[in-house]
Amino acid sequence: MKQKRSFLFLQGVCSPFYQRLARRLTDDGHRVVKVNFNAGDMLYWQRTHAKSYLFRGPLSELPEYISRLRQRHDITDQIMFGDQRPVHRPAIEQAPEAGVRTHVFEEGYFRPYWVTLEREGVNGHSLLPRDPTWFFETGKALPELPKPTHFHSPFKVRAQHDVAYHVAGLLNPLLAPHYRNHSPVTAPVEYAGYIKRFQQLKSWKKRDAKRIKALIESGTPYFMLPLQLNTDAQIRYHSPYSHMEEVMDYVMGSFAQHAPTDALLCIKNHPLDMGLDNYTKTITRLSTFYGLEGRIVYLESGDLNQLLGHAKGTVTVNSTVGLVSLEHQCPTFTLSDPIYNLAGLTYEGALDEFWQQPPPPSAQLFHYFRKTVMYATQINGGFYCRPGIDLAVNNAAHILEACPSPLEKLL
Structure with a gap:
């Protein structure tokens, strides 16, 4: 018999996922309580039949507010999307002493048919060990994973939910006057970009497809530098960098001094970049400064799998592209400390040395690493389209109700 629990929902994604998950948990006999922080949260918490509250005070009052709710409703578990939002930090910090389990959703470490669900934290706060031997032994003992159910999740559906959420936010000055979005970029600026x-x-896709074809067919050795979003928590909270310009400056400087003179550096922009930074101008300036004219290929679009399949190596801060690179047996260097930064997978030396014949990752270790991470932290499903949400709700409910979690069992 399942133990009945009391779930506190904090902020989620801009989609019906939260309300669907709440209905599933209440149908299973659990108590669900929600804290809304703005009008968008309220919009996507309709028809749940669960108790909800609107926090209208300044952030300084949130720790006490959460504490009172926890005591009033005998909260045993709390659910959130991302572990670095200011509205989530007080709840996370209080949880161990209060005996509350924290469940964090995030975009999938492996994509496109997966989302992440971990206890206590994700990315840099993940409970996953940093011991390659543990992954090897654990993955070796696990059964082969079933293939995921595929689904189509159009970007326009995600965009529609995002717009609806932020249009509702026009009521925030009235309903939630102290609320401040966790993103440093406002919605109107983001949409304009x-x-x-x-x-x-x-036009970029046509141009870049030609560039990629010419690059691969030329046989010229090249390294990949995939850019990340400046607004991403992976950059803001889990890296020593504040902006991609800093990353490009450092990598291009090292490449100019230490890479083989016949090698190229291929810089690819993030597919969801807002276009607020003129990277073409930045790369031109840095190329001139470091004497790299003619040795930099910049792409706004393109098939990443195709590029990684022929690259001599990949340099990333902590992007999930690093996992794709490892999957392609491409030597990979991380500028930060993602979950896959393990001896035997990523390069252990200095970046200056990486440009000279870097060894490929261990295929066997990556196989066991991937199998372990998938088993312990990934659920088949998505946050935005109906088929993806159906899968995610059903698969997440089993893990949320389980004690211990799949990862805790392995540990």
């Missing part, structure tokens, strides 16, 4: 970028994307 996307509109301009998507208008140019069609």
Whole structure:
């Protein structure tokens, strides 16, 4: 018989996922309580039949507010999307002493048919060990994983949910006057950037496809530098960098001094970049400064799998692209400390040395690493389209109700 629990929902994704998950948990006999922080949260908490509260005070009052709710409703578990939002930190910090289990959702470490669900934290706060031997032995003992159910999740569906969430936010000055978004970029600025970028994307795709074809067919050795979003928590909270310009400056400087003179550096922009930074101008300036004219290939789009399949190596801060690179047996260097930064997978020496014949990752270790991470932290499903949400709700419910979690059992 399942133990009945009391779940406190904090902020989630801009989609019906939370309300669907709440209904599933209440149908299973659990208590669900929700804290809304703005009008968008309220919009996506309709028809749940669960108790909800609107926090209207300043952030300084949130720890006490959460503590009172926890005591009033005998909260045993708390659920959130991302572990670095200011509205989540007080709840996470209080949880161990209060005996509350923390469940964190995040975009999948492996994509596109997976989302992440971990206890206590994700990414840099993950409970996953940093011991390659543990992954080897654990993965070796696990059964082969079933293939995921595939689904189509159009970007326009995600965009529609995002717009609806932020349009509702026009009521925030009235309903939640102290609320401040966790993102440093406001929605109007973000949307203006996307509109301009998507208008140019069609021509970029044709141009970049030609560049990639020419690059691969030339046989010229090249290294990959995939850019990340400056607003991503992976950069803001889990790396020593504050902006991709800093990353490009450091990597291009090292490449200029230590890479083989016949090698190229291929820099690829993030597919969800808002276009607020003129990376073409930045790369041109840095190329001139470091004497790299003609040795940099910059792409706004393109098939990443195709590129990684022929690259001599990949340099990343902590992007999930690093996992794709490892999957392609491409030597990989991390500038930070992601979950896959393990001896035998990523390069252990200095970046200056990486450009000279870096060894490929261990295929066997990566196989066991992937199998372990998938088993312990990934659930088949998505946050935005209906088929993906159906899968995610069903698969997440089993893990949320389980004690201990799959990862805790392995540990």
